[in-house]
Amino acid sequence: MSKVVTIAVWACASLIVLLLVSLPISQQTHLIAGTSIVIVMAVLKGFKLRGTWRLIALALGTSIVLRYVYWRTTSTIPPINQPENFIAGLLLYVAEMYCVVTLALSLFVVATPMRSRRAPRLKDEDLPTVDVFVPSYNEPKDLIARTLAAAKSMHYPPDKLTVFLLDDGGTDEKRNSDRIDIAAEARRRHEELRELCDDLGVRYLTRARNEHAKAGNLNNGLAHSNGEIVVVFDADHAPARDFLQETVGFFPTDPCVFLVQTPHFFINPDPIERNLRTYLYMPSENEMFYGIVQRGLDKWNASFFCGSAAALRRAALAQTGGFRGRSITEDCETALELHARNWHSVYVDKPLIAGLQPASFASFIAQRSRWAQGMIQILLFQRPFMKRGLSIPQRLCYMSSILFWFFPFARFVFLIAPLFYLFFNLEIFTASGAEFLSYTLSYMIVNLMMQNYLYGSYRWPWVSELYEYAQTLYLLPALVSVILHPNKPTFRVTAKDETLTRSRLSEIAIPIFAFFVLLLAGVVMTAYRLVAEPYKADVTLVVGLWNVLNMLLAGCALGVVAERGNKQVNQRIATEQRCEFIAGGALKPGVLANMSAGGAMVQFAGAIDGLARDSKVAVRFTPSSDLGVEPILPAVVRHIATQNGKTSVGVRYLVSETKHYRLVADLLFADARRWTAFQQGRRRNPGILRGTIWFYALAFRQTVRGLIYLMRSFRLRRTLASRFSRPTPRERS
Secondary structure, three states: OHHHHHHHHHHHHHHHHHHHHOOOOOHHHHHHHHHHHHHHHHHHHHOOOOOHHHHHHHHHHHHHHHHHHHHHHHHOOOOOOOHHHHHHHHHHHHHHHHHHHHHHHHHHHHOOOOOOOOOOOOOHHHOOOEEEEEEEOOOOHHHHHHHHHHHHOOOOOHHHEEEEEEEOOOOHHHHOOOOHHHHHHHHHHHHHHHHHHHHHOOEEEOOOOOOOHHHHHHHHHHHOOOOOEEEEOOOOOEEOOOOOOOOOOHHHHOOOEEEEEOOOEEOOOOHHHHHHOOOOOOOOHHHHHHHHHHHHHHHOOOOOOOOOOEEEEHHHHHHOOOOOOOOOOHHHHHHHHHHHOOOEEEEOOOOOEEEOOOOOHHHHHHHHHHHHHHHHHHHHHHOOOOOOOOOHHHHHHHHHHHHHHHHHHHHHHHHHHHHHHHHHOOOOOOOOHHHHHHHHHHHHHHHHHHHHHHHHHHOOOOHHHHHHHHHHHHHHHHHHHHHHOOOOOOOOOOOOOOOOOOOEEOOOOHHHHHHHHHHHHHHHHHHHHHHHOHHHHHHHHHHHHHHHHHHHHHHHHHHHHEEOOOOOOOOOEEEEEEEEEEEOOEEEEEEEEEEOOOEEEEEEEOOOOOOOOOOEEEEEOOOOOOOOOOOEEEEEEEEEEEEOOEEEEEEEEOOOOHHHHHHHHHHHHOOOHHHHHHHHHOOOOOOHHHHHHHHHHHHHHHHHHHHHHHHHHHHHHHHHHHHHHOOOHHHHO
């Protein structure tokens, strides 16, 4: 009865809001109302009021959004008897309504996200058997070895834990290929990884053919194992020692749970973070999804499988014939099928794995293209909004996750709409400059405030817009392709362990620079029209300002494709772990100041006599668990620095035996608390005003940097061209 009353109250409240929104009021009245709501929202945010007050603030913001929608729908669309204006105006209107719909779905999903749940602690005899799958395709041995070693070191009864390497790079098909080079490489990989697995106590498994990509590989693992719970880690996702303790306990206590998903934490910056140098002080792009969105989905039993760092119930997978593989995002598709069969999911908001992101911008775009195309395939093949078995909230949640990936269409329209007016004099809306500013400005400010309410310290102002713009020009053709040919996309493995040793422009940078030039031409055209058509100055100024904002965004993207070189093969992680430094037979207590998968920085008081570059040394440390080997990691000195009575020694590990992989994995990945501390250290909310100032200052700097990289690229090409066009001595003779 109380549920019915609640629905009735919300329905009445919604009806009243719609009536108020549609009341005919003057532009001045709207401006006063909008300003008042912005002030009230700012006050509520300033006092950090939560719960009901947070919902009130979001409701006030929604009223301004709806008022804007009403105005745009009833007063601004060009007349249909002017087809050139009507089509351009309608495109812009549809793009804006798409944004309103995605905002509404986001409000539903994350207005009150669920707190992270803690897994029940069970006795060893009550724990289920677990099979760990590490699917691999073309990753290097060292990367795979660290992940396998970390998986084997997880705290769990040894007789109930089996780790599998699912190697799709050494299949029978590849080892027997007609191409000698492919066959030789596959046989070498097959033998090398089999030997590694034998040494680590891991089961090596391959198959006859590479069918159905990752989903087929995982299903082959299911066919050759029998654990009650299946845990999946990508080859570059090394788990912490307590991963199973934080996840498996949900399954025995709730027989309806099919999935426990954890966030993906990355120890290296994505290309945008690296090129803009924001990794150490600004939340990563994926933290909004894993820190807020997944918790919001979890509230509605719609948190979905993300391909790795997750545990799944084998009995549930048996109902769908294993992992689904019709789309190239087998993870979300599998979760959708199981949610529709009334299975439940759990999200644990605690980073329990450390992975790697693509190093180059081109690989980043390839990864996002796969995600986008896969989600559109799910929309076309599965139709989540109509799928039988899903609750209405679940349908809305899945549609929210899928519709997000249509952003390239809307973002592209927002980029070119001002140019329609500036270059072709097309009326993209029928309103004066004052009306446009009055309604649009209040809408934009409220939109920013609502995003700040929803995502706060997880996403800074304008960062989403930058990420979307940087992807739009590349994802747009991919989306058009999958819509026209849904079965065409194929699964492509994201490049792992890439390195960029020198600074350069991305090989796919041309579209970003070309569009920047186009927007810059729009600025010139704005100035021309202000002089040539002063009677249209109000509209020209508004549209011109819009184009300038687009250009600043495009300028920041120039820095995104100006790739910074990084001579370090592995990302360093700051730590304060005690150790003993062994050199020349002497032991000296020290601290591991930072470490990576390939080396570390050791600091200690005083100096060590006779220590020089290339000296053979070793590092002894206390492991997080009993590894069965002496915790001494051999290394070689790469550099030495002394300052203020302290000596810092950079070393590179000398990994020559399998036990060394266990030591590196324990040293770097065992303790998940450092990942949590790192994330918490950069989660702060700069606010809308400071965040906007920071972003546009960043945009100016990156515009300059991107143009400098472009000039260097031209100079380099001219130098190479002159060098190779110069005749050789033999040609001159």
